[in-house]
Amino acid sequence: MAQGNKLNVLVEGAVMVAFAEALEYIPHTVGVSAIEVQFGLIPVILYALRRGVRPGLMAGLVWGLLDMVLRGFSGGSVLNVWQGLLEFPVAFAFVGFAGICSRRVQHSVSKGNASGWIILGTVIGAFAKYYCHFIAGIIYWGSYAPKGQSAWLYSLIINGGSAVASTLVTAIVLVLIRFTAPRLFRV
Template sequence: MEKNNTRFIVEGGVSIALSFILSFVVLFKMPLGGSVTLASRLPIVIFAIRWGVKKGLWAALIFGVLNLLTATTILHPAQALLDYILSFSAIAISGISFGKSKSKFSYIPSIIISYLVSGAFNVISAFIFFNDMATAKAAGFTNFTLYAFAYNYSFLSVDALILIVVFLLIFDRLKAYLNKQN
């Protein structure tokens, strides 16, 4: 049991560190916050798949705290909770397998759901703390909530697509490697 605890802690730390480093590889930055990265969530996704949602939640939570510590715009503690702690914690959902085979395709729905939940927290935060109709109207929207959805899911969907492509490319090799470790 002690060996598994050590492995869990080490793999968690490495996953968090890799995700945090990858979060600085920004492919596109949105003007009002948010960015598309080079699959920065992938190490946490792999950790959640390997160790399960509950343990993955700890890694995702710590990753969210690290992102919070480097954040440039914090208006209120509740906004920090929504945009960083809860939003990044949603990554742990990706550890759920849709199917008994636990193939690479059985995790795609949970990865997508994790991004949808993450984005929902961002939209709630935008509605409460960043509700600016002038910005929404400038973007061609007459409803701020629709604007918040479009804004947040525009970059999250691209980020998710990049992550899924990389995940599909590396999954078989990674699974073989991890099976040797057990």
């Protein structure tokens, strides 16, 4: 990879991370529960589908660190070091696994049949992230479960609901982008 191309990938990743973090300030809690739609997934998954797994993982990692500093500590979302690391840098980095579908998206976007690969990449990236939150929910947040409800069921309801809502919104937006601005998926 040429030096100029590396710089382009790095700058593009920084812009996507900044955009992802900015989107996190849009109110995104659904109903009276703790189910959240995470709009920041949209630019990071788009970036992973454009650039691949490694740049996607790195962008997710940076986004997770940034979110932990800007929102996690002040919002009381960091209980201890291990939970903070699992739910922020690790979970957010896992969004980059959407890049597994990058080559397929690149190959099929010009042919007009990339939507399935975009949806699959979105599902992979979002569910990888929310799997980390599910595990953290069992281990660290289980004590907040309603009386008589197991920690794993509580975590499954809260994190599963957030995963489904975020995945649906992200997939819909990315497929719409694919139809309106397919060049955004091309390198």
